[in-house]
Amino acid sequence: xxxxxxxxxxxxxxxxxxxxxxxxxxxxxxxxxxxxxxxxxxxxxxxxxxxxxxxxxxxxxxxxxxxxxxxxxxxxxxxxxxxxxxxxxxxxxxxxxxxxxxxxxxxxxxxxxxxxxxxxxxxxxxxxxxxxxxxxxx
Numbered sequence: 030x031x032x033x034x035x036x037x038x039x040x041x042x043x044x045x046x047x048x049x050x051x052x053x054x055x056x057x058x059x060x061x062x063x064x065x066x067x068x069x070x071x072x073x074x075x076x077x078x079x080x081x082x083x084x085x086x087x088x089x090x091x092x093x094x095x096x097x098x099x100x101x102x103x104x105x106x107x108x109x110x111x112x113x114x115x116x117x118x119x120x121x122x123x124x125x126x127x128x129x130x131x132x133x134x135x136x137x138x139x140x141x142x143x144x145x146x147x148x149x150x151x152x153x154x155x156x157x158x159x160x161x162x163x164x165x166x167x
Contacts (some may be wrong), residue, residue, distance in 0.1 A: 054080030
């Protein structure tokens with residue numbers, strides 16, 4: 030796996046997917062990011078945080094309240110996470126492997142950072158609703 034593996038922008042008809050390794054400074058300059066999403070980031074997010082903050086670290090330590098939280102809540106953001114799960118085998122043993130799970134913003138923020146570390150959570154991407162981006166008033 031390379032550093033660039035989690036630095037991507039994808040879209041479908043309903044969602045915008047942003048890889049977790051992007052910094053917000055990079056997102057504000059990336060040509061593949063939709064203009065309105067860049068405008069939202071520049072207006073409401075980058076003013077509140079360091080532009081070198083990665084998507085992964087912002088959401089990992091985010092707390093409720095504040096303009097950044099309210100912005101991503103209004104965009105109906107979901108977080109795609111890989112976490113360690115213990116899986117039972119048919120022979121009676123167990124094995125540990127990473128499984129993907131998608132959390133709503135509030136559900137993910139409710140988990141304390143120490144619990145996220147214990148569960149081996151790695152943020153792969155965030156998903157924002159394109160309808161929410163379109164209807165967001167600047």
